[in-house]
Amino acid sequence: MGKVVVVTGASAGVGRAVTRAFGERGATVGLLARGRDGLEAAAKEVQANGGRALALPTDVADAAAVEEAAARIESELGPIDVWVNNAMVSVFALFTDITPDEFRRVTDVTYHGYVNGTRAALRRMLPRDAGVIVQVGSALAYRGIPAQSAYCGAKHAVEGFTESIRCELVHSHSRVRIGMVQLPAVNTPQFDWVLSRLPRRAQPVPPIYQPELIARAVLHMADHPRREMWLTERTVLAIVGNRLFPGYLDWKLGRDGVASQQTDEPADPERPANLWQPLPGDHGAHGSFDARSRDANRAVWASIHRRALTIAGLGSFGVAATIGAARRIAR
Secondary structure, eight states, X not given: OOOEEEEETTTSHHHHHHHHHHHHTTOEEEEEESOHHHHHHHHHHHHHTTOEEEEEEOOTTOHHHHHHHHHHHHHHTOSOOEEEEOOOOOEEBOGGGSOHHHHHHHHHHHTHHHHHHHHHHHHHHHHHTOOEEEEEOOGGGTSOOTTBHHXXXXXXXXXXXXXXXXXXXXXXXXXXXXXXXXXXXXXXXXXXXXXXXXXXXXXXXXXXXXXXXXXXXXHHHHHSOOSEEEOHHHHHHHHHHHHHOHHHHHHHHHHHTTGGGEEEEEOOTTOOOOSSSOOSSOOOSOOSOGGGEEXXXXXXXXXXXXXXXXXXHHHHHHHHHHHHHHHHHHO
């Protein structure tokens, strides 16, 4: 690939899968996250696959730290071609059970972290009039659910922020591109370390997908930037359904939404959480739901290959039209 890529939240989950996928293509990757153990393991994976890596422990909520990391990446690795904003934290609890500091922390990482990353990327891409920024979003950027008010609010904010930046790039006639990849439920370690006040163990709302599926979409967005990609039928249904039947979804999620985010196992009140500090160790890309997770999806495949499918469809239409015309002439 030969590109210089920055991935935030690169130590685990979706960010880890994205980092690994870029490394497999021989990219040079700057890795940003708080957890040193996971970052170092991710950097070794990139290097083992033939890529170059620079691991920089960074809290993306700190704008100065993100700017410093970006400057170091360009100094040591070269001009940044692709920036992937992905870092996040959350709290699983009813809004009235979340403290103001906890809510602010989720917002600072999951929203302001994207703002800080986008600013650092644009500061370097705009003068060169080249580059791609990929925002890892969620169906929850369009449809809020109970027990995740801080995270949903942050993802809604990222959506609105990204639309504003896109308009400004159009206004400036810039060749820099920015797009969002809207995710379904993904099997990541966050459900083992998220701060949760739910009575039972937290889980992604089924159907659940593996982070490698998301990584393939992120790489496609980096290569072929467009406004958005809605990954899997469930994400499409959530976004479109909310536009058509928001009241019904309010009722449905109010009735079932909290229970669907929990397993039958009781929660461990002593389990450590990563809201304020990263947990030690290398947690990898996958969470605890491998047996229930899918690594493929027809809608994602079609979205990635939509250009080829469109050409094939037009070709089929042209062949059919030619055959039809030939038959009419023969008559």
